[in-house]
Amino acid sequence: MGSGPLGARVAALCDEVGPRLGVSLQGQVFGVRRRLDEPxxxxxxxxxxxxxxxxxxxxxxxxxxxxxxxxxxxxxxxxxxxxxxxxxxxxxxxxxxxxxxxxxxxxxxxxxxxxxxxxxxxxxxxxxxxxxxxxxxxxxxxxxxxxxxxxxxxxxxxxxxxxxxxxxxxxxxxxxxxxxxxxxxxxxxxxxxxxxxxxxxxxxxxxxxxxxxxxxxxxxxxxxxxxxxxxxxxxxxxxxxxxxxxxxxxxxxxxxxxGLLAETTEAGRLTAADCEALRTLAGLPATERMILLASVDLFTRRDCVVPRAQRERLLRLLDLYGVGFALARFAAAPRLASGDLVRALFQASGFPRLRHTLDQAFRWRTDAIKAGWALSALERIASHAAVPADRELLRDAIERVLQQPEYHRLRLLEVAQLVGTGVVELPEPMEQELSRLALATDPQWILSLPGAGPRELAEAALAAATRWRVYAVAGAGPAQSRVALVAHRGFYLLAQQIRAGAPPEPAPPTVGYGYGGQVR
Incomplete structure (x- = not known):
């Protein structure tokens, strides 16, 4: 998976500056460059x-x-x-x-x-x-x-x-x-x-x-x-x-x-023979099924038409909850296909939500996370540079990247981290508004105006920018003021984006706060 637009710009920075650095720093900078192209x-x-x-x-x-x-x-x-x-x-x-x-x-x-x-x-x-x-x-x-x-x-x-x-x-x-x-x-x-x-x-x-x-x-x-x-x-x-x-x-x-159900279903461990054994158990009288499921010992040691070794395997794959879930499915639908049972067990594991959350919370932000990580890594390399010229060359290049408007998202993520982790306190409505601004690109979702047109959204973004500017200069402490000024510029850039007609990206769910790197 290659870099997104933010990561690609940092990769270009590495390609541009790397060859001009001393040998010891070149390897470190190109190492950062390689990481940007990795998953x-x-x-x-x-x-x-x-x-x-x-x-x-x-x-x-x-x-x-x-x-x-x-x-x-x-x-x-x-x-x-x-x-x-x-x-x-x-x-x-x-x-x-x-x-x-x-x-x-x-x-x-x-x-x-x-x-x-x-x-x-x-x-x-x-x-x-x-x-x-x-x-x-x-x-x-x-x-x-x-x-x-x-x-x-x-x-x-x-x-x-x-x-x-x-x-x-x-x-x-x-x-x-x-x-x-x-x-x-x-x-x-x-x-x-x-x-x-x-x-x-x-x-x-x-x-x-x-x-x-x-x-x-x-x-x-x-x-x-x-x-x-x-x-x-x-x-x-x-x-x-x-x-x-x-x-x-x-x-x-x-x-x-x-986790056990997730592993068994995702790794394809449940065989046709396992499903048939479960189907046989589901065909037993309800009282007998209840006794078998009362404990691990009863399930494995009680006399039963399904051999003990097979029942022990079912426990290793599903444990009592998974076995009971499967038996209930087969009892309700005796001709249920094995594939349908596996899919039902996968849903019962809760793992689909984890997959979705990883996609939304991590992969959706991969570009920003990796770009932020890379910039902070480059800043760290610069701070340890023994040759002043190398240090200044790196820092100047980093600063040029951060001056670009699209990289204001990294600053938004940084201050959202400070607020989300409690380092800087804000009133709850402002904290939520900052989180939406930092973690999404859909103006309607950021501004809580579903269905609003471009003009209404642009006016709302400018109003938010003004509100954060007023907060920064009146009533905020030094740390809060710094956060507010970053939010002010973020909403101003959002208004510009709306007026320019830039197509919004889908909004992710509200899943957290923070920023993946510490940049100045």
């Missing part, structure tokens, strides 16, 4: 046993990442698109050892390289899901192994050095601070240390892109909220909404999912 990199973070690898498999559409804690779950693993399936164990010195996938098509349980020597595992797969998305599976937080290699640090976040909370696994810190978007996975209710972990991640990677605009909370294993086959969604939905309110300053949204 959006999303890190999956969370604590041990939160179900991260299961969700990684669902995102990839194949069961490749091991879900049991072992050697290969304690290292950063990158999954990206390739023309062949391949596993490379990358050492700290940059050398690689290639391994085949095991008989089950998964990463081998033994990597054949001492853990202390491993920088990361690089997996390329022929999965269409990875064409526009690179997924980084991080070690679980709270791991006893807190060493991170120099090689992994360079790969994931260049030469940046950032402080992090002692409770945060260093490998996870490195991967998250190098990603352009973060999915934080938790189970049951959000704990205080989950909030602390998210706050720590944000502080670690703030200058590289971590904030609510591209951070998503994933409430996994919601089927465990209720007993056995009972429907968890009446509980999970409101609970996720409440947690989204609690985490509003650190994530754009909280999406509840049943």
């Amino acid at each position: 959006l990199r999303v890190a999956i973070a969370g604590r041990l046993k939160a179900g991260k690898s299961t969700l990684v498999n669902a995102l990839i559409g194949r069961r490749v990442a091991p879900t049991e804690v072992g050697e290969c779950t304690r290292v950063v693993t990158q999954f990206r698109y390739g023309t062949t399936d391949r596993v490379d164990v990358v050492r700290r010195d940059g050398s690689r050892t290639s391994l085949p996938l095991d008989e089950a098509g998964m990463i081998p349980s033994r990597l054949g390289v001492a853990r202390a020597e491993i920088a990361f595992v690089d997996v390329t797969l022929t999965s269409d899901h990875l064409r526009d998305l690179t997924v980084v599976d991080t070690p679980g937080l709270g791991s006893t192994n807190t060493s991170v290699s120099d090689g992994a640090s360079r790969f994931l976040h260049g030469d940046a050095v950032a402080p992090y909370d002692d409770d945060i696994d260093a490998d996870s810190v490195g991967a998250v601070s190098g990603a352009e978007a973060i999915v934080y996975v938790f189970t049951q209710a959000v704990r205080d240390d989950d909030v602390e972990a998210l706050e720590a991640f944000r502080s670690v990677s703030a200058r590289l892109a971590s904030n609510p605009i591209n951070s998503l909370g994933l409430f996994n294993k919601v089927d465990k909220l209720v007993g056995g086959p009972d429907d968890p969604w009446p509980v999970a939905g409101p609970l996720a909404d409440g947690q989204a309110a609690v985490l509003r300053r650190v994530v754009s949204d909280v999406v509840p999912v049943v």
Whole structure:
């Protein structure tokens, strides 16, 4: 996936300035240039046993990442698109050892390289899901192994050095601070240390892109909220909404999912034989089905027409909630096709909403996220330049880009981050208006005037610009004034866009606040 218009302009900056810099800086600038042409990199973070690898498999559409804690779950693993399936164990010195996938098509349980020597595992797969998305599976937080290699640090976040909370696994810190978007996975209710972990991640990677605009909370294993086959969604939905309110300053949204069902359906693990076994179970008397679904022990050990080994497999694939859901479907429609059952299970997993949210919250803003990340990375390179001429050359080029009107969106995203994360406080209506301006391009949605014509929209945009200007000079503190002046110019440019007749883009859902990079 190539760069969008903002990213393309930053790429041109790199092409223009890179060859004129010293040799040591050229490599760093061209590294930024390469990242602009890569798919959006999303890190999956969370604590041990939160179900991260299961969700990684669902995102990839194949069961490749091991879900049991072992050697290969304690290292950063990158999954990206390739023309062949391949596993490379990358050492700290940059050398690689290639391994085949095991008989089950998964990463081998033994990597054949001492853990202390491993920088990361690089997996390329022929999965269409990875064409526009690179997924980084991080070690679980709270791991006893807190060493991170120099090689992994360079790969994931260049030469940046950032402080992090002692409770945060260093490998996870490195991967998250190098990603352009973060999915934080938790189970049951959000704990205080989950909030602390998210706050720590944000502080670690703030200058590289971590904030609510591209951070998503994933409430996994919601089927465990209720007993056995009972429907968890009446509980999970409101609970996720409440947690989204609690985490509003650190994530754009909280999406509840049943990760096991998502993996099973997206990775195509449910076979025709599995569906026929479920159909047979659904044909049993209702009382017998109820007894079987009362507990795991009863489901696997009670005498039944379906062999015990098959029932144990069904539990591994679906757990009691998924089995109960499937039996109810077959009981209601005995001739239901296997494909229709799989699609119904996929819907029951909650994963379609996650896919939609990723598309809307992350991919929709990929260009702005990547451009913001690249500009902040270039600014960091400039600040570490040993030769003053190189430093000024880079900074002058960055400033020229930021003077262009279309790049005001980056400043809008920056100040929206400050407001969304609580650094700068605004009255709630103004905070919401700023969020719409920063996160959308549809004038009707930004101005809350559905169906309005160009003239009415232009007048409303100018009125908003005036309102923010008045607020900036009368009644606002210094930080609020800076935010207000950025919003003022944003609404003024919006009015110009409307008058010029620029076609609006579709508005995304309201999913958060923030900006992916820190630019001046």
